[in-house]
Amino acid sequence: MSDEQIIPFHELLGWMPAWAATALLLVVASVVAIIAHGIAIRLLTAAFSRRAIYVQTLLQRTRVLTRVIIIFIVCVVVTQAAPLGGDARSLLSSVLGACVFAIAGWTAIVAVHIASDLYLSRFRIDVEDNLNARKQITQVRILRRVADTMIVLLALGAGLMTFESVRQYGVSIFASAGAAGLVLGLAARPVLENLIAGIQIAVTQPIRIDDAVVIEGEWGWIEEITGTYVVIRIWDWRRLIVPLSYFIQRPFTNWTRETASIIGTVFLHADYTLPVDALRNHLQEIVGEMPLWDGKVAVIQVTDATDRTIEVRALVSARTSPEAWDLRCDVRERLISWIRDNYPDSLPQVRSAAVPQDRGTVGGIVSQQE
Structure with a gap:
């Protein structure tokens, strides 16, 4: 061709x-x-x-x-x-x-x-x-x-x-300091606020992925950190959505800030007749059989005393916060069972005493005679 x-x-x-x-x-x-x-x-x-x-x-x-x-x-x-x-x-x-x-x-x-x-x-x-x-x-x-x-x-x-x-429009916006620039600045404030908060969290790390936190009265784990919000997996599988800037501006509790290990507390109320030393020895025995215990902390302390009962606190440590929760529940159940089976009289009870008749009482009740 x-x-x-x-x-x-x-x-x-x-x-x-x-x-x-x-x-x-x-x-x-x-x-x-x-x-x-x-x-x-x-x-x-x-x-x-x-x-x-x-x-x-x-x-x-x-x-x-x-x-x-x-x-x-x-x-x-x-x-x-x-x-x-x-x-x-x-x-x-x-x-x-x-x-x-x-x-x-x-x-x-x-x-x-x-x-x-x-x-x-x-x-x-x-x-x-x-x-x-x-x-x-x-x-x-x-x-x-x-x-x-x-x-x-x-x-x-x-x-x-x-x-x-568009170039001319952009230049006019940047060149002017009027209402348009103010509106754009206010509109971009949430984006810039979360952007800066994200940089602060990445550098200082008040929270990390899989941290155990208590926030707004809810306990859970940090599941996801996005560019604008944080997803917290609550212990009952709900999801709590919190703005990213919240963790920079407001206080919260982080249980795993330095290490995943955590100390769990168990509170019991008992009568004054409870043998605390025997309870302390029993705690050492039961935690030694529990795989959830990390072998570090297991103590019994009397932390309060009222007019009727004493408050006993057991401290036990675990490797992670989920294990600490299960360990606390197990320890609580076993301590209560031990007190019930061995010292039932040491369970919380209300006492009453009869006043002798020769002290102006009628039927064991104090008469208010002048």
């Missing part, structure tokens, strides 16, 4: 409107890019053995991103040959420019997630001594969410600034 017989590419679609021809070219190019990308991924996956688990994981984690990048590159090439006018081509160039920043932000987020997951893969939270693992996981996850937020804001702002009208 001679050069005179070759039909120029733009003449093949000359019968179509320019926008329709451009849309058709972009669709065809995108389909070809998707097919080529799928074939390339399969070939790369097959090229690496199953032992190259990191390479295969990387291919799976970046599959969608690389597909979008290839589609974008093909669309940029096709746009150069598209039959568009000056204004339409300028608009399409602005759209593609915004896509560049979106893809760059997406790539940065994927890179941050992959790097953080590789770092956290060295730590296990399902072991007894998981304090360091909880510290690292909490810090990395919060900082990753902060990084995601910053990347999204920067990519969104840079992408919008590629449009001339």
Whole structure:
């Protein structure tokens, strides 16, 4: 076929409107890019053995991103040959420019997630001594969410600034110090407040993943820390949702701040005749048989005395807060059973005494005679 017989590419679609021809070219190019990308991924996956688990994981984690990048590159090439006018081509160039920043932000987020997951893969939270693992996981996850937020804001702002009208609007907002800027500042306050609180929590770590806390009268574990709120798994499987800034501005109790081990308390009320030393010896015997006890603390103390009973406090330690709860319940049951079976008279009771008749009483009741 001679050069005179070759039909120029733009003449093949000359019968179509320019926008329709451009849309058709972009669709065809995108389909070809998707097919080529799928074939390339399969070939790369097959090229690496199953032992190259990191390479295969990387291919799976970046599959969608690389597909979008290839589609974008093909669309940029096709746009150069598209039959568009000056204004339409300028608009399409602005759209593609915004896509560049979106893809760059997406790539940065994927890179941050992959790097953080590789770092956290060295730590296990399902072991007894998981304090360091909880510290690292909490810090990395919060900082990753902060990084995601910053990347999204920067990519969104840079992408919008590629449009001339948006750029002028943005400049006018930043240049003015009027009501519009005040409204935007107030609207962004919750976002910035939680963002700053997230950074503070990541650095100072008043809470960590799987910490046992008491907040708003509820006891539970830190299950998830997001960019705006914290999910607390209550002991009865409910979920308490608390704003992230709460843990910076208000007091709360953290049972596992320094270590997962915790001391549990058991309170009993008994009569004054209770032999405390015998009860103390019995506590040592029963905790020695309990696998939940960590072997550190097991003491009996008389902490209060009223006009009728004494208050006995037993302190027992466990490796984790859930084990401490079960240990407390078990110790309480066994101590009560021991007192009931061996010293039933030492259980709380009310005494009454009859006053002798010769002291002005009638039927054992004091008569109020003058």
